[in-house]
Amino acid sequence: MSSTVEVRGLAKRFAIGGLRGRAYVHAVDDVSFELRPGTVTALVGESGSGKTTVARLIARLHEASEGQVLFQEGDVLRTKSRRRLLRYRAQVQMIFQDPFGSLNPVKTIRHHIERPLRIHRIVPGAQVEERVHELLRTVGLVPPEDIAAKYPHELSGGQRQRVAIARALAVEPKVVLADEPTSMLDVSIRIGILNLMIKLKEERQIAFLYVTHDLASARYIADEMMVMYAGQIVERGPVEQVLAEPLHPYTQLLLAAAPDPAKRIGDDPIEPSKGVAAAAVDPTDGCRFAARCPIAVGICSQVTPALVEARPGQIARCHVTAPSPDVAAVISS
Amino acid sequence: MISVVEPSPFGARRPEAAVAGSRGLRVLELRKLVVDYRVSGKRVRAVDGIDLEIRQGEILGLAGESGCGKSTVANAVMQILRPPARITGGSILFQDEDVTAMSTDRLRRYRWNDVSMVFQSAMNALNPVMRVEDQFLDMMRAHRRVSKREALARAGDLLELVGIEQRRLRAYPHELSGGMRQRVIIAMALALQPELVILDEPTTALDVVVQREILQQVQEIQRQLGFSVLFITHDLSLLLEVADRISIMYAGEIVESATAEQLAKQPRHPYTQGLLESFPPLHGELTRLTGIPGSPPDLSNPPAGCRFHPRCPYCDPANAGLFARQTTERPLLELVEPGHEVACHLVSGGGA
Numbered sequence: 001m002s003s004t005v006e007v008r009g010l011a012k013r014f015a016i017g018g019l020r021g022r023a024y025v026h027a028v029d030d031v032s033f034e035l036r037p038g039t040v041t042a043l044v045g046e047s048g049s050g051k052t053t054v055a056r057l058i059a060r061l062h063e064a065s066e067g068q069v070l071f072q073e074g075d076v077l078r079t080k081s082r083r084r085l086l087r088y089r090a091q092v093q094m095i096f097q098d099p100f101g102s103l104n105p106v107k108t109i110r111h112h113i114e115r116p117l118r119i120h121r122i123v124p125g126a127q128v129e130e131r132v133h134e135l136l137r138t139v140g141l142v143p144p145e146d147i148a149a150k151y152p153h154e155l156s157g158g159q160r161q162r163v164a165i166a167r168a169l170a171v172e173p174k175v176v177l178a179d180e181p182t183s184m185l186d187v188s189i190r191i192g193i194l195n196l197m198i199k200l201k202e203e204r205q206i207a208f209l210y211v212t213h214d215l216a217s218a219r220y221i222a223d224e225m226m227v228m229y230a231g232q233i234v235e236r237g238p239v240e241q242v243l244a245e246p247l248h249p250y251t252q253l254l255l256a257a258a259p260d261p262a263k264r265i266g267d268d269p270i271e272p273s274k275g276v277a278a279a280a281v282d283p284t285d286g287c288r289f290a291a292r293c294p295i296a297v298g299i300c301s302q303v304t305p306a307l308v309e310a311r312p313g314q315i316a317r318c319h320v321t322a323p324s325p326d327v328a329a330v331i332s333s
Numbered sequence: 334m335i336s337v338v339e340p341s342p343f344g345a346r347r348p349e350a351a352v353a354g355s356r357g358l359r360v361l362e363l364r365k366l367v368v369d370y371r372v373s374g375k376r377v378r379a380v381d382g383i384d385l386e387i388r389q390g391e392i393l394g395l396a397g398e399s400g401c402g403k404s405t406v407a408n409a410v411m412q413i414l415r416p417p418a419r420i421t422g423g424s425i426l427f428q429d430e431d432v433t434a435m436s437t438d439r440l441r442r443y444r445w446n447d448v449s450m451v452f453q454s455a456m457n458a459l460n461p462v463m464r465v466e467d468q469f470l471d472m473m474r475a476h477r478r479v480s481k482r483e484a485l486a487r488a489g490d491l492l493e494l495v496g497i498e499q500r501r502l503r504a505y506p507h508e509l510s511g512g513m514r515q516r517v518i519i520a521m522a523l524a525l526q527p528e529l530v531i532l533d534e535p536t537t538a539l540d541v542v543v544q545r546e547i548l549q550q551v552q553e554i555q556r557q558l559g560f561s562v563l564f565i566t567h568d569l570s571l572l573l574e575v576a577d578r579i580s581i582m583y584a585g586e587i588v589e590s591a592t593a594e595q596l597a598k599q600p601r602h603p604y605t606q607g608l609l610e611s612f613p614p615l616h617g618e619l620t621r622l623t624g625i626p627g628s629p630p631d632l633s634n635p636p637a638g639c640r641f642h643p644r645c646p647y648c649d650p651a652n653a654g655l656f657a658r659q660t661t662e663r664p665l666l667e668l669v670e671p672g673h674e675v676a677c678h679l680v681s682g683g684g685a
Contacts (some may be wrong), residue, residue, distance in 0.1 A: 156628040157399075175433040185566055187611045191624030192612075213541060214477070220613035239477035243615065257545040258615055261573040261597055269549050270542070 003034035004174050004207040005058065005092070010067035012053055016281070022024035023282045027053045029231040031067070035175055035207040040197065042210045042222035042239060044254070050231040050280070051211045053154075055177040058209070059094045060085075071175075090120045094169035099178040102150040109136075109163050110148035116170040118219065133167040138198060158189035179211045194221050215258045219243055227251045230279035233307065237314030245314035248268075249293050261287040287319065295320050299330060334638075336514060339568070358389040358530050359638075360428060361410065363450075367422030370407050379405045380425065381585040382582050384666070387529065392555065392562040394576030396569045396608070398629050402585045403565045404453070408574070410563070412440055428528070436463050445476055449522035450531040454538050458518060459506040465517055466502035469524065476525055491520040496550055512543035519551065520532045523558070530555075531563045536571075544649055548575055563607045569605075570612045573597050581605050584596065584630050584640040585665065591673040600676040604641050638666050654681075 012028040028048045035041055045051045047152055056062045068075045073323060076088045098103045102202065103112055113132045117123060123131050136144035139162040152160055161181060168176055178197065182190040198221050200206050211216055217238060218225055225239040227248060235248040246252045280289040287293070290300040299319050299328050307315045310322035317326050337500035368380040379402040387393045397403045408414045409586040410425055412432055425432040427447060435443055452458060468494055469488035479487075489499040495516040506514055515535065522530050532551070533595060536544035552575065555562060564576055572579050573593050580590040581604065599604045627644040630636055638660040642648040648659045656676060664676040 016495075046542060158628060186629070187569070188398060188607060188625035189620045189628060191611050195621070195624075215541075216613045216615045219615060220619065224341070251540060255543040258573060259541075259568065259570040259612075260615055261570045261609075261612070262616070263574060268566075270545055 003036050004071070005035040006070040007034070007058065008032050008070065010054065010057055010069070011065045012057055012062060013065045022122055026231045026280045026283055028057065029280075031233055033226060033233070033236065035209055037207050038201055038205040039173065039224065040201055040208040040210050040222040041226065041228050041271075042212060043228060044215060044218050045228035046213060049228040051228045054228070055179050055209060055211050057092065057175055059092060060089070061094070061178070063098040074075055090171040091173050092175040092177065093171065094177040094179065095161075095164050095168050095181045098184055099157055099186075099248035102164055105152055107151070108148065109150050109155070111162040112163060112167050113170055116167060120171050122171060127261075128177055131170075132198075137169055138165045138169065139163075140192070141262075143167070147217040157185050158192060161185060161193055162196070165193075169200070173206065175207045175209070177209045180213070182217065183214070190203070190217070197221055215243065215254060220303070227254065230283070232288060232317060234289065234318070235314075235316045236307070241311070241314055245311075247310055247314060247321045248318050249287050249321070251293055287317070298329060299327065303327065311316050336420060336661055343427065356679050358390050359386060361387040361563070362426040363406070363410070363423065364426070365423035366406070366409060366425060367420065368402070368409050369418070369419055369421045371417045374600070375633055376442065378417065379585055379632060380409065381580070383587045387563055387586070388507060389528075389559050389561055390559045391559040391577045392564055392575060394566065394572035395563060395582060396572050397564045397582035398567055400629055400632065401582045401607045403582050404533055407450065407533050407563065407565055410531060411448060412446060438529070439658055442476070445527065446525050447527055448529045449527045450533065451518050451522050451535045453534040459514055460507050463505075465503070465504050465506070468500070468530070469521065472521055473524055487524065492517070494554055495521070497545070501601075505572070506680070511639060512539055512547065515539060516550070523554065527560060529561045530561065534567070537566065537568070556567045569608050581608070584635055585632060586676065588639060588641065588676050589674065590666070595673045596671070599674070601680055602677050603647055603679070638662055
């Protein structure tokens with residue numbers, strides 16, 4: 001299947017510190033992947049791993065330091081044409097984590113959904129109202145006439161997130177970047193939002209990027225999964241395969257740490273980590289996970305591992321579990 | 334209550350608590366507790382007549398969604414409710430002593446000596462311009478007569494207990510990660526060897542890996558020291574792993590109480606069932622989940638009868654007899670098997 005968006009070698013460096021002792025956080029480093037129509041691709045990792053930055057780079061909310069984002073007729077990161085940029089923005093929409101902060105408190109719900117319809121001239125003026133109602137119905141907000149007249153504070157968190165989704169859908173996007181869309185919602189209504197995303201994926205063939213730290217929800221809605229650590233993708237593959245047989249020790253750690261009603265805490269304790277966060281600040285050669293890794297060998301702190309397809313469709317960045325041929329030769333000798 | 338004179342101000346308080354099998358003494362008991370918020374003449378009943386009991390050495394989980402009143406319960410136990418919130422009924426007994434009747438002086442000793450609390454996003458509770466050691470000193474010397482040296486030694490031990498190097502006592506909060514700050518707060522909560530530690534969403538703001546590390550540590554320390562824990566969270570999947578017993582709160586009421594095993598195996602209340610149905614599984618078969626339709630009620634105008642009935646899949650006008658009870662009669666907690674209580678008309682006879 002052809003891809004909708006192709007990300008190639010994407011990188012973002014943020015400068016930190018003052019004039020003296022300036023350092024760079026490699027928030028995103030050499031990230032490549034594709035988003036395909038009718039597919040949910042999950043991007044998981046802990047806070048600070050760079051997963052949100054990836055979504056924001058694709059949405060062009062940050063300027064990338066390096067790399068390309070290919071969409072239809074070319075690289076959207078380099079495009080100078082305002083018209084093309086507007087068209088790109090209409091087709092690539094973002095849903096944010098905080099449904100309380102992403103709606104204007106003094107405007108009605110109707111206003112929020114009308115605006116993109118008018119700005120991007122999706123439907124003739126006379127049909128705007130009808131389309132607003134249709135969108136509200138699509139995201140399960142009924143009766144739409146009542147909801148449209150309300151203000152954000154009159155809605156619950158789950159309803160607000162549905163409004164944010166309706167607004168994103170207004171412009172008939174091909175791609176939706178959803179940044180932790182359920183993490184601020186109550187447990188009992190999260191599933192509703194996830195089910196809505198599945199429905200939209202199936203009915204509208206939207207390509208979703210689902211950014212989350214929750215492996216279980218990623219398994220629930222995603223087809224493909226990418227695991228990020230310290231700015232790099234460390235594992236990628238079909239979601240069931242990655243979760244059933246994770247290659248990268250970091251994926252294994254995430255899996256062991258995820259809440260699981262089937263076990264008792266302390267049954268299967270994880271190792272307390274020694275040193276974490278600094279891995280993406282002015283990184284040197286070597287694996288960024290090496291300091292926390294239970295299976296690291298000598299080469300891990302010297303040579304940066306490449307992404308290697310160790311099993312069909314499953315790619316990992318690990319010298320031990322997914323060695324490249326030349327590294328395998330070094331390790332075995 | 335006369336405090337026992339001990340050789341060291343932080344000496345082991347009750348070594349017998351660490352012995353297995355001593356579980357059973359009641360540490361905290363809530364009886365028909367009612368907490369109201371009065372906002373411009375309107376009354377919002379955040380906690381509506383709940384009963385809870387925590388025994389020595391046990392971890393009691395209290396689960397529910399935002400606005401169900403679970404944090405209000407914690408604040409009531411600590412006696413830190415602020416107007417417009419007020420206890421308007423029932424009692425809170427700490428080792429059979431009525432907390433609501435405590436003098437200001439007694440309350441000062443009760444808080445932190447007897448019961449301590451780790452708040453939601455407690456990692457922001459540290460003073461940003463004070464070193465960690467000074468914050469320990471402040472807290473300890475406000476409650477106990479100790480020399481600076483003794484207090485610092487104790488603080489160092491506590492930090493090690495929660496997995497932080499002693500030298501970090503000299504650090505400022507911004508030099509620590511979120512997980513480390515949360516551990517510092519937990520160490521402080523343990524400093525005076527309280528009987529009961531209330532953890533209110535202690536790990537919600539943290540990453541899964543850090544969350545698990547901290548919970549493992551808390552459980553280990555709890556086993557060592559034998560204190561009781563009231564663990565409040567919206568994350569039922571987490572409680573099933575951590576807690577001994579769990580109470581489920583909905584709209585100001587407890588709708589189900591059981592051991593973690595009972596709840597995992599056979600949840601009886603449709604709300605509990607819905608909550609459990611809201612967590613997609615990490616392993617095994619994957620089916621389309623439904624969650625719970627609708628959203629929690631507005632507590633200034635809660636539904637009549639069973640408060641869950643507007644969202645309940647078993648509430649059907651076609652079943653007229655049951656429907657009438659569900660929409661008019663408030664269900665009471667009833668014992669369905671030893672240790673397992675449910676407040677639901679389906680369970681109390683009427684047939685599902």
